[in-house]
Amino acid sequence: MTDQARLLKTAVPGPRSVALHEARAQQVARGFGVTLPVFVDHADGALLVDVDGNQLIDMGSGIAVTSVGAAAPAVVERIAEQATKFTHTCFMVTEYEGFTEVAAALNRLTPGDHEKRTALFSTGAEAVENAVKIARAATGRPAIVVLDHAYHGRTLMTMTMTAKNVPYKEGFGPYAPEVYRAPMAYPFRYDGDEKACAADALARLKDIVLTQIGAHNVAAIVAEPIQGEGGFIVPAEGFLPGVVEFAREHDILFVADEIQTGFARTGAMFACEHEGIVPDLITTAKALAGGMPLSAVTGRAEIMDAVAPGGLGGTYAGNPVACAAALGAIETIESEGLVARAAQIEQRVMPRLEEMRAASGGRIGDVRGRGAMLAIELVEPGTKDPAPRFAQALAAHCHAEGVVVLVCGTYGNVIRLLPPLVIGDALLDDALDVLATGVRGLA
Numbered sequence: 001m002t003d004q005a006r007l008l009k010t011a012v013p014g015p016r017s018v019a020l021h022e023a024r025a026q027q028v029a030r031g032f033g034v035t036l037p038v039f040v041d042h043a044d045g046a047l048l049v050d051v052d053g054n055q056l057i058d059m060g061s062g063i064a065v066t067s068v069g070a071a072a073p074a075v076v077e078r079i080a081e082q083a084t085k086f087t088h089t090c091f092m093v094t095e096y097e098g099f100t101e102v103a104a105a106l107n108r109l110t111p112g113d114h115e116k117r118t119a120l121f122s123t124g125a126e127a128v129e130n131a132v133k134i135a136r137a138a139t140g141r142p143a144i145v146v147l148d149h150a151y152h153g154r155t156l157m158t159m160t161m162t163a164k165n166v167p168y169k170e171g172f173g174p175y176a177p178e179v180y181r182a183p184m185a186y187p188f189r190y191d192g193d194e195k196a197c198a199a200d201a202l203a204r205l206k207d208i209v210l211t212q213i214g215a216h217n218v219a220a221i222v223a224e225p226i227q228g229e230g231g232f233i234v235p236a237e238g239f240l241p242g243v244v245e246f247a248r249e250h251d252i253l254f255v256a257d258e259i260q261t262g263f264a265r266t267g268a269m270f271a272c273e274h275e276g277i278v279p280d281l282i283t284t285a286k287a288l289a290g291g292m293p294l295s296a297v298t299g300r301a302e303i304m305d306a307v308a309p310g311g312l313g314g315t316y317a318g319n320p321v322a323c324a325a326a327l328g329a330i331e332t333i334e335s336e337g338l339v340a341r342a343a344q345i346e347q348r349v350m351p352r353l354e355e356m357r358a359a360s361g362g363r364i365g366d367v368r369g370r371g372a373m374l375a376i377e378l379v380e381p382g383t384k385d386p387a388p389r390f391a392q393a394l395a396a397h398c399h400a401e402g403v404v405v406l407v408c409g410t411y412g413n414v415i416r417l418l419p420p421l422v423i424g425d426a427l428l429d430d431a432l433d434v435l436a437t438g439v440r441g442l443a
């Protein structure tokens with residue numbers, strides 16, 4: 001086990017990482033960006049150990065994936081055991097129990113006590129694609145409604161559903177038809193109180209559905225209960241319940257994309273629970289399998305079963321090694337009390353972020369999030385104008401000091417914190433100290 005402390009032996013990135021990055025550029029397509037060009041040798045809990053021997057604090061979890069840590073014992077053991085038995089059969093050719101067990105776990109854990117069914121896939125985008133297919137098959141309607149600032153993936157349909165052009169869509173059109181966009185209730189960027197923000201966005205969404213699309217043409221409204229890539233935007237209270245109520249009135253399905261928010265991340269097993277929302281379909285991936293590629297659509301049995309046998313699947317869908325990893329990850333989340341831990345992380349981090357805001361000379365415009373999904377939005381002092389240059393400078397400072405943070409947001413001006421939920425307080429405090437020093441340095 002690696003000593004759980006930040007340790008810098010060289011500059012970050014160090015000489016070996018620099019050399020490996022140069023070699024990479026000769027082999028790997030340029031389209032893959034990188035947050036921090038450091039090559040990882042091994043990882044443990046919330047520490048990444050690079051090829052130069054630096055120990056970096058992971059405040060990104062590989063984008064909300066390694067919530068149980070980078071090599072959680074229950075995940076590693078189950079992967080090893082399954083891999084020695086068999087690595088693949090294709091569930092559509094011959095079956096294995098792990099698939100059913102993961103489906104049962106998802107049916108049990110996701111919001112609502114109605115009868116459910118689950119379909120497993122490999123990536124988050126694939127889960128969203130399939131939620132759309134299922135919603136269309138179940139309703140016989142074509143249209144899909146998504147929100148401003150949404151992120152749903154990089155495949156043709158999900159890139160269309162994603163809001164932000166650069167880098168996700170630029171040059172990749174034409175996009176898929178029958179995708180419509182409605183406003184998001186984004187409290188910080190709304191001129192008025194939170195209640196008005198929710199009411200206003202809801203009224204505009206209804207207007208778009210009723211007058212521009214026709215409610216009877218809409219299969220589903222797809223939304224992230226807290227937006228991830230779009231900037232960790234917590235919708236104004238009441239907005240999502242209003243959307244769900246409106247959807248029900250018109251037999252439109254409500255699909256919660258919990259790919260980033262799911263599995264304890266926000267201090268609830270699923271973020272929908274914070275507002276008592278029960279989605280018709282829910283998409284999950286990221287933290288589901290402790291780092292192995294696995295995703296799912298879970299939903300009402302009658303909706304899920306609207307697709308005839310053969311209509312869903314994929315060669316690798318619900319791979320047995322990934323299913324074994326998921327069972328280990330879910331076991332860890334439950335046995336280690338990681339839902340409660342995420343809530344504790346919020347209690348510990350939020351006051352620190354508020355202190356940083358107070359000391360930022362107006363550069364931190366907003367502090368927000370839930371559980372261990374927290375962010376600061378950077379602005380030009382005295383305004384709400386996005387300041388991506390501050391976010392970049394702050395991220396660069398953290399990286400140089402050995403703290404891996406990620407930038408997000410439609411305007412590229414949000415620093416997000418997504419630590420593994422197993423992170424210890426000492427490591428968390430150290431990472432926050434580094435961030436706080438960076439904030440003071442911006443002034």
Ligand SMILES: *Cc1c(COP(=O)(O)O)cnc(C)c1O
Pocket residue numbers: 123124125126128151152153154224228229257258259260285286
């Ligand atoms: C990451 C993400 C996706 C896409 O998942 P991939 O596994 O990258 O395809 C979809 N929706 C949300 C909310 C995400 O955060």
